Amino acid sequence: AQKVTQAQTEISVVEKEDVTLDCVYETRDTTYYLFWYKQPPSGELVFLIRRNSFDEQNEISGRYSWNFQKSTSSFNFTITASQVVDSAVYFCALSAHYNQGGKLIFGQGTELSVKP
């Protein structure tokens, strides 16, 4: 069975604080992909990052960074120096079948509120 768990339902921080969103996944597949999506208050789902199971290198994109650890089945997302515009619901997702076009299993989401 495949499952994604985002244990933090809601997080509230003050602007400029760093914040880490946790994601733990379960799959028996050896080849899989992990994703993060952002859903701002306007409602659309915005792709942030894809990671494949063979690449455990951490990735940094501006204020965003991702830490992938296969040993703990985690794919955590850190926002450095958070801003009000980062307020959104963030979803971690798993795609475990190459030939299914990226069929996604989503976590329940973490609602991040960044206060000025």
Added chain:
Amino acid sequence: DAGVIQSPRHEVTEMGQEVTLRCKPISGHDYLFWYRQTMMRGLELLIYFNNNVPIDDSGMPEDRFSAKMPNASFSTLKIQPSEPRDSAVYFCASSSLEGEKLNIQYFGAGTRLSVL
């Protein structure tokens, strides 16, 4: 490139009425997905197509739901008859197996359905 286009953005209908949601995927994408988002169940996959053929409809809640993809640039999700518990945001997404964007799903803006 135009993204995934969904229509209508909002739909309000009365219980028992037929509802049709529409989706135009990104040109060249050969996978199309329909998801439903509710507070209780989060984001759940309803059905997906590959090259216009339905591959997995195990997420379709019941016979009142049906989906079609008559050609590569158009898909519909129909609910007949609609019920209040169908109220949700319905997302369409598309993806491709090719190149750097392998298995990345791009989402439409969603259709917010309210069944009274």
